[in-house]
Amino acid sequence: MDNKHEILQLLRQVADGNTTPEQALTALKRQPFEDLGYAKVDFHRSVRQGAAEVIYGAGKTAEQIIGIARTMGERGCRNILITRLDAQPAETVAQVIPVDYHPIPRLAIAYPDAHASRGKIVVATGGTSDMAVAEEAALTAEVLGNHVVRLYDVGVAGLHRLxxxxxxxxxxxxxxxxxxxxxxxxxVIGGLVDCPVIAVPTSVGYGASFGGLSALLSMLNSCASGCSVVNIDNGFGAGYLASRINQMEGLED
Known part of the structure; x- marks a missing residue:
């Protein structure tokens, strides 16, 4: 079981008398996580947070990624995000489990499946060089069930584009x-819109940008209200947070 709907279904079966409380308790005990030795796969993540566990690919072997993703897939998880996955291990993973790989953001979607598309999130970049981080944000938001509009290369050097x-x-x-x-x-965007803005500093820039630190400090010191900041190059974190905001807004519709 990988989400709250399946747990509700189990509870309804108990209420209807089709499952005994003891059987339900055994099923729930098996659900929280599975210990693979090198990883403890969290099956209750979707119950607590509304989305399945995300696999951080950097630092893991292809075999470890396959083991985690396959374990999740066997429990019904779909559209499993694998972030920071280089092309070579992605090719190895794709030989064993179904994967939709995106080389620019180095992001893979294991067991890809159709998903909803609600609300509207805009992902904008200052330049084309920021696309890797932006695509990580955009794809994360899309997999989590949001409609995403991309506005790339609309930075302040040519404000008319924005x-x-x-x-x-x-x-x-x-x-x-x-x-x-x-x-x-x-x-600039924070001063134009009436919705939350999630700022993502990237490591793009010349020497004095200090690998994104300059952009990070500028964004933290923004005078635009309603502007929050995630870590340098953290497209995933921005896409995840944007999804939360968008879907909370959607509850009011």
Whole structure:
């Protein structure tokens, strides 16, 4: 069982008399996690947080990733995100389990399946060089069931490019602003829209950008209200948070 709906189904079976309380207790005891030795796979993540556990690919062998993803797949998990996965291990993984791999953000989706698309999240970048981080955010949000609009290369060096897409920005429930260099894009967008803005500093830039630290500090010091900041290059974290915001807004519809 991989989500709250299956637990509710089990409880209804107990209420209907089709399952004994003892059988249900045994099933629930087996659910929280499975110990693979090198990983403890959390099957209750979707119950607590609304989405299955995400596999961080960097630092793991292809065999470890396969073991974790296959264990999740056998328990019914679909659209399992594998982040920071390089092309070579991704090829090895794809030989064993079904995987949809995206090389630019180095992100894979194991056991890909159709998913809902609700609300509207805009992912905007300062430049084309920020696309890897932006795509990690966009794909994460899409897999979690959100409609995503991409506005790439609309940075402040050519502000007219951003202003020409104001309608899409104004329509969004949440905007993810991805930028390196001086990170000014988040402040500009934050001053234009009435929805939350998630700023993502990237490590793109010349020497004095200090690997994204300059953009991070600029975004943290933004005077635009409603602008929050995630870690450098953390597209996944931004996409996940944007999904939470978008779907909370959707409950009010």
């Amino acid at each position: 202003l020409s897409r104001l309608d899409e920005l104004m329509d969004a429930r949440c905007v993810v602003a991805v930028a390196g260099m001086e990170g000014a894009l988040a402040s």
